[in-house]
Amino acid sequence: MSENKSVTPTSYLEFNVSQLLKEETGVIRNFAVTAQLLFDTEQTITLNSPVTGRLKFLSVGHNILITGTLQATVQQDCGRCLNPFDTRITIELEEEFFPSVDVNTGSSLSHSAEVEETNLINDQHILDLSKITQQEFVLAAESVRYCRETCLGLCSQCGQDLNIATCDCDIDKTDSRWADLLAMKTEIM
Ligand SMILES: [Zn+2]
Ligand SMILES: [Zn+2]
Known part of the structure; x- marks a missing residue:
């Protein structure tokens, strides 16, 4: 089995990181991403393309640091003419993820209150990047409010x-x- 198989991307930006969690600090997994991501219906933007890009997973202590860039075509309504329009948006990610259970013993781990729920790896060792990705695209889309500056x-x-x-x-x-x-x-x- 090749090394990269130990971090398996799914179409929902979820990754099984059980193998990487067992590695020592400094171990890196690089791979390309293509994911169909559905945003929550209450969001003001939708995606008109798959999310694509490159991510690096770095084992740091018992945590995983993710860095990389993702791109997608985002659709939103113009703030002036209200017509929907598309923008190609690139986001930069740098997020640390924390296991909720010890990968070797299965016992639960506690984290400081500062750790967001979006940054927890679940008890099946699934790391879900979709919520954070959605937040970042929504944030980036807010800076592109009009179909064109001269609208x-x-x-x-x-x-x-x-x-x-x-x-x-x-x-x-x-x-x-x-x-x-x-x-x-x-x-x-
Ligand atoms: Zn008029
Ligand atoms: Zn407009």
């Missing part, structure tokens, strides 16, 4: 998509790019 948005009166056509509404056609700022100013006043 004109919708007419506040009739709802016409001003990227497609103008309308005859008799309103102050203030550049909608400043709408957020104006709303903020109004609140302050």
Whole structure:
């Protein structure tokens, strides 16, 4: 059996790390990832491609440090015109994972309160990277709020998509790019 078989990626970004947990500090597993990941339905983004990339698993003490980059095509609704649009997004990962049971004895291990539940390896030695990956893609997508920087948005009166056509509404056609700022100013006043 080749060494890399001991960390088996599944389509859900879950990895069986029982072998790696038995290794000494400094042992590394490198591999390529292609995963179909479904995001929670309450998220504002969806994925329009598999998640692909390269990950490095490093054995550190009894823990596993994961570093690497993942890419996916993310779909979200434009903050101005509300049309869905795609962005190719790359995230950088650097996450430490902690076993919840001792891999040799099976007895449970306790961790400090600072250890997030998303960073626990379960009692079957499955390391689930999907929650953290989702969080990182949601975070990265927030910095790409508009289908394009010059998106004109919708007419506040009739709802016409001003990227497609103008309308005859008799309103102050203030550049909608400043709408957020104006709303903020109004609140302050
Ligand atoms: Zn737009
Ligand atoms: Zn209008």
